[in-house]
Amino acid sequence: MRCSAVSSLITRIGLLVVCLLGGSPAQAQLATIDWTVAETLIALDAPIVGGAQKQAYHEWVGEPRLPDEAADLGLRSQPNMELLAKMQPERTLISPMFAGLTSRLERIAPVTSVELYTPGSDTWEEMQSITEQIGELADRAPQAAQLIEQTHSLMARLRDERPDTAPLLMIQFMDARHVRVFGDNSLYNAVLEQLALPNAWDQETNAWGFSLVGVEALARYPDATLVIVDPLPTGVEAQLAESGLWQQLPSVKNDRLLRLPPVWSFGALPSAQRFARELVAALEDAPKETLSPE
Secondary structure, eight states: OHHHHHHHHHHHHHHHHHHHHTOOOOOOOEEESOHHHHHHHHHTTOOEEEESOHHHHHHHTOSSOOOTTSEEOBOSSSBOHHHHHHHOOSEEEEOGGGGGGHHHHTTTSOEEEOOOSOTTSOHHHHHHHHHHHHHHHTTOHHHHHHHHHHHHHHHHHHHHHOOOOSOEEEEEEEETTEEEEEOTTSHHHHHHHHTTOOBOOOSOOOTTSEEEEEGGGGGGOTTOEEEEESOOOTTHHHHHHTOHHHHTSHHHHTTOEEEEOOOOTTOOHHHHHHHHHHHHHHHHHSOHHHHSOO
């Protein structure tokens, strides 16, 4: 009897020592319906129990990939509330775009909105600020500081490595006749500024950093190199091959085109890193005539 009591006491003491020396506080289990928040949580190695539209996320964001174990909560604008409740998140993170869902989401768990691309703000600084904010919410403050430092180091290295180039027009196709062109306030432009690369687009942009224009507007920049960011809408590539308007653009005629894999244009530091790496790699692989105006 006495031996059993001593053994039990030793076991309890052992468990206490493990908790004090090797244990760590339980990590907050987070869910999000916003892709920018999701990519940042993943980059911080934070526990994410659910994300929205996983397949579409991988098509538009590319990397970092949502973990297989994270539940697919359905549409970002209409998440599956029953599934979200089953996941029992301690907090759900959203962006202002989904503010209309706040009251419904709050029935399941507290909601925090993380804001990016606010009018009049510096996009580069905002990306760092939301990294710190998400790091605090996810108990990953040291990882957030590390991600910021890694991003600065990457930009400095790539700035030294990248070749010179003609001004760039960074576009994403909406359909065969309309594109988003990215300029002030955009993630793409913020990266160009960090890499000391020229952006040809000098027109006004919206709060998200792009102008929605017809393809013919690109003809006003005959010396630019077009940077096409995937994905292309279904059927657009075939339509462009038959489009006289597209084929007659100076950049297209002179084969000054670069095509990049998907990079989330409304993302944060993970997407900024990905865009910088993909862009510099494409510039390094391009023939010299692609990078210089005639």
